[in-house]
Amino acid sequence: MTPVKCSESEWRNLSGEFVALWTSAGQAYALFDKGLFSTAVLDGGYPALSPRYPGADWFERLARDLNGHTAHGLSPARTAIEHFRAPDGSAPWPEFSVPPGEEVHQIAVGPIHAGIIEPGHFRFSVHGERVLSLQARLGYSHKGTLALMRGKSPRLAARFAARISGDATVAHGIAFARAAEAALELPVPPRAAYLRAVMAEIERIANHAGDIGAIAGDAGFAFLDARMARHRENFCNAAYAAFGHRLMMDNVIPGGVAGDIKTAGADEILRALDALETELPALTRIFEDYASLQDRLVGTGIIPHALAEQYAAGGFVGRASGRANDARKSPGYAPYDALEVAVPIETDGDVAARIRIRLAELIESNRLIRQSLAQMPEGQIAAAPPSGSGMGLGVAESFRGPVWHWLTLEAGMITDIFIADASTLHWPLLEHAAATGIVADFPLVNKSINASYSGVDL
Amino acid sequence: MVWATLARHLLMRPPAAQAAEPAMAAAMAARLQQAGQHRLGRSLAIRHVAAGSCNGCELELRAIQNMIYDLTQYGLSFTASPRHADILLITGVAARNMAEAVRQAREAMPDPVLVIAIGDCAVDGGVFKGSPAITGGAESILPVDLLISGCPPAPAQIIEGLLALVEAHGVESLAKD
Ligand code: SF4
Numbered sequence A: 001m002t003p004v005k006c007s008e009s010e011w012r013n014l015s016g017e018f019v020a021l022w023t024s025a026g027q028a029y030a031l032f033d034k035g036l037f038s039t040a041v042l043d044g045g046y047p048a049l050s051p052r053y054p055g056a057d058w059f060e061r062l063a064r065d066l067n068g069h070t071a072h073g074l075s076p077a078r079t080a081i082e083h084f085r086a087p088d089g090s091a092p093w094p095e096f097s098v099p100p101g102e103e104v105h106q107i108a109v110g111p112i113h114a115g116i117i118e119p120g121h122f123r124f125s126v127h128g129e130r131v132l133s134l135q136a137r138l139g140y141s142h143k144g145t146l147a148l149m150r151g152k153s154p155r156l157a158a159r160f161a162a163r164i165s166g167d168a169t170v171a172h173g174i175a176f177a178r179a180a181e182a183a184l185e186l187p188v189p190p191r192a193a194y195l196r197a198v199m200a201e202i203e204r205i206a207n208h209a210g211d212i213g214a215i216a217g218d219a220g221f222a223f224l225d226a227r228m229a230r231h232r233e234n235f236c237n238a239a240y241a242a243f244g245h246r247l248m249m250d251n252v253i254p255g256g257v258a259g260d261i262k263t264a265g266a267d268e269i270l271r272a273l274d275a276l277e278t279e280l281p282a283l284t285r286i287f288e289d290y291a292s293l294q295d296r297l298v299g300t301g302i303i304p305h306a307l308a309e310q311y312a313a314g315g316f317v318g319r320a321s322g323r324a325n326d327a328r329k330s331p332g333y334a335p336y337d338a339l340e341v342a343v344p345i346e347t348d349g350d351v352a353a354r355i356r357i358r359l360a361e362l363i364e365s366n367r368l369i370r371q372s373l374a375q376m377p378e379g380q381i382a383a384a385p386p387s388g389s390g391m392g393l394g395v396a397e398s399f400r401g402p403v404w405h406w407l408t409l410e411a412g413m414i415t416d417i418f419i420a421d422a423s424t425l426h427w428p429l430l431e432h433a434a435a436t437g438i439v440a441d442f443p444l445v446n447k448s449i450n451a452s453y454s455g456v457d458l
Numbered sequence B: 001m002v003w004a005t006l007a008r009h010l011l012m013r014p015p016a017a018q019a020a021e022p023a024m025a026a027a028m029a030a031r032l033q034q035a036g037q038h039r040l041g042r043s044l045a046i047r048h049v050a051a052g053s054c055n056g057c058e059l060e061l062r063a064i065q066n067m068i069y070d071l072t073q074y075g076l077s078f079t080a081s082p083r084h085a086d087i088l089l090i091t092g093v094a095a096r097n098m099a100e101a102v103r104q105a106r107e108a109m110p111d112p113v114l115v116i117a118i119g120d121c122a123v124d125g126g127v128f129k130g131s132p133a134i135t136g137g138a139e140s141i142l143p144v145d146l147l148i149s150g151c152p153p154a155p156a157q158i159i160e161g162l163l164a165l166v167e168a169h170g171v172e173s174l175a176k177d
Helices: A008-012 A056-067 A145-149 A154-161 A166-184 A190-218 A222-243 A263-289 A291-297 A305-310 A315-319 A328-332 A351-375 A423-434 A439-449 B002-011 B022-035 B056-063 B096-108 B120-124 B155-169 B171-176
Strands: A018-024 A027-032 A035-040 A045-047 A070-072 A105-109 A121-127 A130-137 A390-398 A401-410 A413-420 B044-050 B076-078 B087-091 B114-118 B146-148
Touching (some): A018 A401, A056 A070, A056 A423, A130 A439, A145 A154, A154 A166, A166 A190, A166 A390, A166 A413, A190 A222, A190 A263, A190 A351, A190 A390, A190 A439, A222 A263, A315 A401, A351 A439, A401 A423, A423 A439, B044 B056, B056 B155, B087 B120, B114 B120, B146 B155
Parallel strands (some): B044 B076, B044 B087, B087 B114
Antiparallel strands (some): A105 A121, A121 A130, A390 A401
16 A cells, blocks of 8 residues: 655645554654555654644654654643653653642542553542543553564564554454555455454453443442453353463464364354343343432543544444444455444443443344354465565454554565554543543543553553 | 332342352362461452553453452452552563552552562563563562463463462461561
8 A cells, every 4th residue: 555645734734534643764644534644754853733633642742752753733741651751760740730720639540550450640630529631641551562563574573463452452463464464465364354253253242241340340330240240251261262362362363363263162152142142131221220320320421422523533432422433344344344243323422322332232243253153164264474565554443443553564574563542542532531520430431431551552 | 110120120030150160169279278278367468560561461360350260269359559468469561661650569568568470571571572661570670479471371370370379478477577
């Protein structure tokens, strides 16, 4: 693929839906719904897109901290990764802006959180119980992943793609593989595409089940938490039986998949699906019937449609705020074109709507897995990647939204790569959503969006 | 409305009970007996710190608390405050950005403290070994008592490791240290 080259003014006037931005040696790239655009990086700088597209802000900070490229027009206040630039190695805290008003004070949380969760710092400005603003400071999980992927073959680098965000290891594996396959014009055997879909939908169900339960648990409904965790466990076990790993890490490789599904594993998957199908109506009714639960979820953490549009929110976050986007349908990829994915949509944009979407997706993924297992073609499961050169872009719909991988290859080696997890656009939405409520609702709002830390810290 | 709900819940059949892998449960139980219940006379609290993981290890740490693995049956539980914790459990590569926070968490814990590194990343950096953004493994930040490898280690492995450490140290020796 070749990006559309833009002059500085064309770049500034790009229109459409902003998806991602990154820089590489000499070029800045912007991914819009309409395609990939690039402009020259001159003297280490390029024109910022964030004044027009607020979603670009985090990407521009990443480009600065990862590659040292300055976005002209980006407000320099916040770092994405390089918080520790003091010459003596100390880590001075930045000034967090405080909204005006008497009695406004700040609550600092993290980087270590109370639960079993990744690290990040949240700075709340509050007035009494009301949250006036939230600023998330991330980068604590920065592992230098992109740098480690350069200079490696796609097959070797796949191990890193699988660890961009462990909960979406399959989706990232698929997006990475598709980027490499696009660059090398390598067709994937049909059976491999189906196996990928089976794994991706198991991953979606496992995460949705775990998160739905965790939100209910936070609202005091331990029973729902326990039952949903049980279902998650069923799917992890089934994944182990079918693919040899509870999270199905490293089974997606450029060219196909590393291992075929084991017969006993397929049965285990069907058993997990049956168990979920049987109990889900009863669990869903608990969500619907208990006023004390609804009271915590309805109207909490609202992301209005316009805001979701502005940030091109994906996954259940977008779908709960009236956006129909799903990478499985558009741009679409095999085998989903043959499966007719039904995408649920809600318009309330609150925690309750995000849960309803995820409950609906449990049912749809259940159907997709059964259909994939039933119509899976026989044949090869992988093709060997040739040692070619080129540029490739790949996308996959993870449980939390689209994940994009972009790479360039020279003589079979990765020369550059960028990875945009859906979370990069969802973190700013969490900042907005948190500022619509009270401090005590934050855990619910946060879990209902569940942005990945590792996925943006890279 | 309320009555309808009530009636429905009364009529609803409880989900079929499911137990842990029988072999694993038996092995764990035997192990517990061997160690002698008296050793677990006091329960141990764990403070988890993610120091640059991919979040895969966190998923399995949450799984050890589900009804299948049920960590609390072994006298172990997670706590939010390091001040209440006996075990510091570290996941992740030891990202440079987390080194100071890990040290502060350790300092906030009352001695004696057992430190456990969970997952290949925390053992030695795992696949990220050699990255300039990390110092590579929990041991690069502070002394570690137990390494549990795996990417991520399965829940049964994590519990095995935790129990082994509790056995090796014995709760009395922990209390005396
Ligand atoms: S050991 Fe593996 S699963 Fe655990 S944090 Fe590291 S990469 Fe992720």
